[in-house]
Amino acid sequence: MMSSKLIDIAASNDQSKPYCKPLFESLNSVGVLRLSYQQWFAESNYNQTDVSSFIRFLDSLRVLEKKILYEIVGSPSFSVLIQLYTEVIENHSCFWSGLVSSSDEYLLFSFWSLIKAVKKLHSYFPEEVQVVLEESKNINKITLHGDPEKSLLWAYEGHPSLPVSAELYHKQQEFLQLCSTDDEDYVAAVQLDEIYQTCLGRLKLEKKRLEDRMGSSEIDNIKNKSAVCCVLRPEIVATGFGFNSWVKISLIASSESSSLDVELLDVLQNLLVAQSTEQKDLVDIRELLKPALEYSLSTTRPPQTLVAHQKLLWAIDARASVLGVDTKIAGFVLEMWYWWHSVLWKNSQIGLMSLQSISEIGNCWILSPSMLIQPVKTATVDQILENAFPVKDYPVQSMKLLSASRLLWKSSQPCQEMHGSLLSIARSLFQQMIYTHQKSFEPEIFEAIKSAFHAIEKKQNKMEGIQFLISQIGSSSHQKLKSVTHSYVSPLAIYLYSECSSNEFYPNLGLAWIYLGGLRFHLLNGFDVIDPAMKIICKLLELEEKISSLELKIKVRGECEYLSGLLYTENNEERTAHKLSKLKAEHKRLQRKVTFRSDTKKYQDLRRALDEFAGFITRPISLINSVKVLDWNQVVEQVLD
Known part of the structure; x- marks a missing residue:
């Protein structure tokens, strides 16, 4: 009797045509109605002492679902509401499964999915949705409280290259152990071959250099000779004084x-x-x-530290971004930032001790990035x-001056x-x-x-413009950005x-970079997001349940039609097969x-490390806010702590 084909036949009759639309909508609502009653029945017959902290939330959710079912048939937005309600009741069912199975991560995932689905109904049932959201905040379970928002600074979600199952992981470990088995003859042969290839490559390189010199003009030879005379030769660098000289002048480069x-x-x-689209800019x-x-x-x-430079050069040469600056190039820029910052601090510890890379403040010594804040050249x-040297080292000292002069001459004047x-x-x-x-x-706010x-x-009404x-x-719908508007965005903009x-310029510039780093960290980091590997597994479990249910439905429907003698295929079957x-x-x-994670605790350890690092970020910010009222020795003590 429940056949869309019969409704289509009835629609050809003018008298029955007005009743066909609500009948068709009722027919399409049978599935979610059945699922709703199954879910309500399961909750009503369960031992509620185990889920006592969720009762008010589940009751408010049931009120919303009944409200939708009462109004969905005949609604002008039926096609939208049926999709939204299907998402709500399916997530409700998954949430209940996670609740009764005591699986914390699956419960967390299904809870956030349910809340996300409920929020989509806010424009249709604002009062009921608001009650559900308020009750969700009152649940006495800390793990459910958090912000499941994705960071919009991540261009791609990703995960390290890991095996997809425990079996594959253990096979890989066995293979690695096999590969690392000591075979002295094989290792020696490989090492000899590497030495041979290195020597052969060096021979070819020196041969090419000699050919280039033989074919160059006299002017080029003069230029090469003048350059060579200003370079510390290997035999000089091999001496103690020569090596120290080379280290010092290399700081200029x-x-x-x-x-x-x-x-x-x-x-x-x-x-x-x-976001330029001009190839000329690249x-x-x-x-x-x-x-x-x-x-x-x-x-x-x-x-x-220069790999990102080469990648970017290759991308530009290959015209990888003909249509504009893509995410790949943005990734190379981030990599360049990382290595620049890394080199900045590493160089402050190598050969720069005499160049005031360690500054004395009060009675304390503080490491500073000399490449950034000291006139290194x-x-x-x-x-x-000023360096005194023995007479016997005069040739090395002269060569050091020539080399330093050459490096200074080659240095460009920054824009x-x-x-x-x-x-x-x-x-x-x-x-x-x-x-x-x-x-x-x-759109208008952006x-x-x-x-x-x-x-x-353009310096037009600066202060008013900054406040605006x-x-x-602060009007962003992204909760993380909205939450840091007062603490980071406001002082940073100022x-x-x-x-x-x-x-005030240099202190303001330094403070701006501190707030900029804090803002970026908070926008990138999602403290309450569950393990991505577990999130994928939860999604797969949901899909597998839906696929199993639909396959069973198609099979049962086919057997029923066969027994009833139906010889045609329904549109419902086509829709189900397509779904x-x-x-x-x-x-x-x-x-x-x-992905398979051999140690499931690693992700939680990462979260704890990020929580700890967040404290390191807030401490300099709080120190900045109180620096005007503290004694200088107290400031130094807090910085060192």
């Missing part, structure tokens, strides 16, 4: 490499914010990138000139001072973080934010854009993301 990176990052950040970057990379490779800088030259570049980069990073949250703003940034940079900008950012005296096909495709897609 390292400082120049750092300056080139700052200039390059400034241009790249502005390009990322502008070509202009190449003109900066290639010489900077070549220069840095000639310094003592570790090659692995000037300090190096002063040290070379702007370091502090100007750092301010420009900080502003670009701030704008990039806000623009990444575009979908959390209404346009107002872009206009506010433009007006502030802060208020607009330090970046407000007018200040020359004495089943989509679920299987989604299941196959998610299966490729499954």
Whole structure:
């Protein structure tokens, strides 16, 4: 009797046509009605002492579901409501399964999925939805309280390359053990082959260099000779005094490499914010990138710190971003940031002790990034000139002066001072973080934010513009961004854009970078998100249940039609088969993301480490706020702590 075919036949009759639409909607609602009564019956017959803290929440949820079922048939928004309600009742069922099975992670996942589905009904049933949301906050279970929002700063969700199952993991471990079995003859052969290949490569390289010199012009030979005469030869570096001299003059090249990176990052950040689609802009970057990379490779800088430079150069050469600056290039820029910062601090510990990389404040010594805040080139030259040396080391000292002069001569004059570049980069990073949250703003508000940034940079009503900008950012629907508007966004915007005296410029710039780092950390980090590996498994379990239910439904329906003698295929069957096909495709897609974690505690350890690191971020912020009322010795003591 429940046949859409009969309804289609009845629709051809003018008298019965007005009743066909509600009848068709009623027929399509039978499935969710059956699932609803099954769920309510399961909850009513369960021992409620085990779920006592959830009773009020479940009751409010049932009120919402009954309200929807009463009004769904005949509603102008039936097609939308039936989809939304199906999502709610299915997530309700999954939440109940997690609740009675005492699986904390599955319960957490299903709870957030249910709340997300309920929120979608707010515009249709605001009162009932609000009651459900309020009751969800009153649940006496700490693990459910949190923010399941994804960070919008992550371009891609990802996971390390791990096996998809325990069996595959153990097979990989067995294979690795097999590969690491000691075989002295084999290892020796491999090592000899590596030595041979190295010597052969060096021979070819020296042969090519000799050929290039033989074929070069006299002017080139003079140029090469003049360059060679200013380079410390290996036999000089092999001596103690020669090696110390080489370490000192190499700081000039390292400082120049750092300056080139700052200039390059400034241009790249502005390009990322502008989201330029012009290939010309990428070509202009190449003109900066290639010489900077070549220069840095000639310094003592570790090659692995320049991998991102080479990747970016390859991407530009391959025209990987013809349609604009894509996420891949943005990733290379982030990698460049990491290595620049790493080199900045590592160089402060190697060979810079005499260049005031350790500053004395009161009675305490504090390490500082000399490449950033010290005049490394000037300090190096002063040290070379003031350094006393024995007469026998005069040739080495002369060569040291020649080498230092050559490096200074090759050093380029930056387009702007370091502090100007750092301010420009900080502003670009701030704008990039806000623009990444575009979908959390209404279109007109986002346009107002872009206009506010433009007006502030043009120095039009700066203070009013800053306050307007802060208020607009605070209207974001992204709860994490909204929660840090007062604590991070507001002071950051003020330090970046407000007018200040020359004495206040450097403190304001430093404070801006501290707030910028804190803002980025809080936007990137989701403290309450469950293990991504477990999240994928939970989604697969839900899909497998739906697929199993639909397959059973199709099978039972087919047998019933066969027994009843029906010879035609219903539209309902076609829709069910199409839905089943989509679920299987989604299941196959998610299966490729499954990973096996041999130690399930690692993710929780990571969360605890992030919580601890969050404390390290808030401590300097609180110190900054109280520095005006503290004694200088107290400030130093808190910094060292």
